[in-house]
Amino acid sequence: MKKISRRDALRLAGGLGIVAAPLLLAWRGTRGAMAPKEGVLGAVERANTSVEKFLYSGAEVSYDALTPGMGWPSYHVAPGDGPPIQPPGWRLKIGGMVDRPLSLTLDELMAMEKTTLRLEHHCVEGWSAVADWTGVRVAELAKRAGARETDYVEFRSFDGPPDERGYWSSWDRESAVHAQTLVAFGMNGKPLSPAHGAPVRLYGASKLGYKQVKHLTEINFLDRETGGYWENRGYEWFGGT
């Protein structure tokens, strides 16, 4: 029988290390899955955000077949079965680092230059659905409010558990002012239904579903990233498509 040389033993140890290290990392990742912004996986997410910002092309897309009305799932985080109730005297506020803060009624919004886009929805869960969205570009609202050159835009909602300030999501500026990012008040040629975010919701081609905030209350131009409802619970902050 051949004797195992020191060199072979070192090789074997090195080989075992190669196989074991990723498994160890995965095991730690599983343990840390409820706090994914931390540790190695958190660092990788931050690195991935840079890659995603680099890859972001501002591509504009269009699609053919509409999803039949009954086929569109709709989610809310507010307690109870149905969508949240619109608060009386609702207005959409545009604020943060802007020269002219705005407070708009639905009629004022609908009087602005409208755009209709047929876009595909990509839910983080894996499903897709197509609809026509009618609304005003976030870029147009940014112009009207005199938004300064901040890197982030935060969208807030009246959907959400009562102990929090509602559902929200913060976006990178480029995706928010993309030509296919709307504050939408119409879906498939009809006024937006409460299930899909009435009176107005955010809808853009370039983000996953959890970043498309429904029941908008505020749009804030900010110089810092302010996370989001699902983002703070573990989904990626960038969530780009």
Place this chain on the structure above:
Amino acid sequence: MGKTRRPQPFVIRLTHWINVPTLAVMAMSGLQILRAYPYFGPQGAMYGGVIGPFQGIDFPDEVRLGGWLGGARHLHFAFAWILIINALVYLGYTFASGEFRRRYFWPPRDAKPALVQQIFYVKAFAWRVKRLVSKDPGPAPVQAPHDLYNGLQRAAYSGAVTLGALEVLSGIAIWKPVTFHRLAWVFGGYDGARFVHFLVLILIGLFLVGHLAMVAIHYKQLPEMVTGGELPKAEVKS
């Protein structure tokens, strides 16, 4: 190609063994991601036909990793880097070193030997059955001579590399279906790419079943994938 190279050079062995845990984590976190929506096709137009049986597919807890959708996505997008860098090192090495000549399937050279090898397997199997029932089964069939790999092995390994490439490309398409909408279009759109991503995982799994079966049969060759194997005789210094 250098005559002094071992059958399994260092870079080949390194990338092969890095692939083992990486593929396991990618597949297991992928199945956890699939669990959030285990259906294929767009909302309101789910795929039917031969894809029908896959709808609502459920995998047990033991083969999933990440705990929940968010955790699994972080694992998947982290280990994807290891997988892709490892694959690029492997591909770069095989082409730079000339290893691709003795590893990849080249139809004009390998198509016939692959068929001959296939026939040999059938004959060898028939001979073993004959040996069980008859006292004089005749001479055992002899395998055609070949160098490092026979044609069928080259077809199988090149097939696995192709499946890997398809898995990465369909994965990129469902990761960024808007940025890479042309790539997604090649796969039939976002939902097409998502199904391809799953189907190719199944095919990689089937390759692994075959691969492990061959390793079990030819177990004496397994250490070669660790040590690299013997240097060609003529070049060994006396």
